[in-house]
Amino acid sequence: MPNLIAKSALFGQAPLTLGGVTLAEAPLGEMFSVAGQGKALDKALGKLGLVMPAPNSCAVGTGGVIVWTGRDQAFLLGDGSTLAEVAAVTDQSDGWAHLTLEGDFVAVLARLVPVDLRGFGVGQALRVGLGHMQAVIFCTAAARADLLVFRSMARTAWDEIAHAMQHLAARRVVGL
């Protein structure tokens, strides 16, 4: 197997700052889908400083970030290979695009997401539509949202979010 060059979905894309909000692509990292339940899984997750997250939640541990993504399913942003014996684990690293929105992300996402995000904060996660895409949105730090979309949708997601940011910035210019 030759040594392949790993590239993120939006490789080379510079961050975009408009109206005090910054859209950027997160650095390429490992991501695993972890599906399962039970004591063995809880114990293995415990070694990473994590637990299987409750619906609509996420948490940060020594082994990475874990995000709820479905019934008995979570995404581990970190090395999930140690869980392979106790859960259905698949490497999703190259299947998703990871974007971050820093600043007043609520106003931007309100234009794209059919969920009221006011009050969305640290420790929360959502599986939700972003425009016509399926997305995972989670929050591990104040005034910052992390978004996961299918890698094939990366450019579309960037475009739609950038448009929403432009509209909001334009409204600000004319005092709306």
Next chain:
Amino acid sequence: MRLTCPLCGPRDRREFYYSGSADYLTRPATDDAAGWDNHLHLRDNPAGETRDLWYHETGCAQWLLVTRDTVTHVISKVELVAK
């Protein structure tokens, strides 16, 4: 219209895909030809409480069993199909 997904909470209708009657959850016996005809083609059309299947497409990807009233449009119950 909103459905309260047992996992995700209250969500907009556009996140869901409508599949059809909850009758699809109960299959007739393999050799029951009349039962299959009924299962595939014959549906009640009640004015009142009805139960149908919805898929939370842009959410948790779960099948939901929704009990609603076709007269008042009240959605009285949303349950996970999976146990």
